[in-house]
Amino acid sequence: MIALGSDHGGYALKEEIKSYLEARHIQVKDFGAYTPEAVDYADIAYPVARAVSSGECERGILCCGTGIGISMAANKVKGIRAACCSDCFSAKYTRLHNDANILCMGGRVVGPGLAQMMVDLFLETSFEGGRHQTRIDKIAAIEREQ
Ligand code: RB5
Numbered sequence: 001m002i003a004l005g006s007d008h009g010g011y012a013l014k015e016e017i018k019s020y021l022e023a024r025h026i027q028v029k030d031f032g033a034y035t036p037e038a039v040d041y042a043d044i045a046y047p048v049a050r051a052v053s054s055g056e057c058e059r060g061i062l063c064c065g066t067g068i069g070i071s072m073a074a075n076k077v078k079g080i081r082a083a084c085c086s087d088c089f090s091a092k093y094t095r096l097h098n099d100a101n102i103l104c105m106g107g108r109v110v111g112p113g114l115a116q117m118m119v120d121l122f123l124e125t126s127f128e129g130g131r132h133q134t135r136i137d138k139i140a141a142i143e144r145e146q
Pocket of ligand 1: 007008009010041064065066067068069070
């Protein structure tokens with residue numbers, strides 16, 4: 001199950017991604033926005049991040065205008081490694097090296113075709129572990145210290 005969310009700036013892209021995943025029979029849980037009306041990205045990032053950190057959803061995809069604000073908000077939730085990407089290399093390597101569990105994209109930055117490629121890479125790529133596990137363990141240690 002993939003958690004989806006956006007603010008108004010990412011609404012159209014989130015809807016595109018939702019249709020794309022549903023057409024491929026991938027289960028999604030949509031946390032809004034449900035209309036293009038203005039909504040603050042933190043109000044959507046938080047429930048999506050909670051769904052991923054609790055294990056209710058395996059991964060998440062968040063969209064705002066740039067992908068930046070919504071990734072900042074999601075990264076405040078313990079256990080979340082949200083990556084704001086606008087290219088395929090980053091979308092793949094954030095899985096391989098960072099074990100990212102939420103992909104963030106900007107609806108005003110990337111088009112639907114590129115977003116679909118990034119979503120595929122993000123969902124299909126496994127974490128490499130090894131030395132990269134040591135590194136993300138240090139992120140978790142910072143979280144525990146706060
Ligand atoms: C909303 O206008 C915009 O600021 C938001 O979608 C996002 O880009 C913030 O990072």
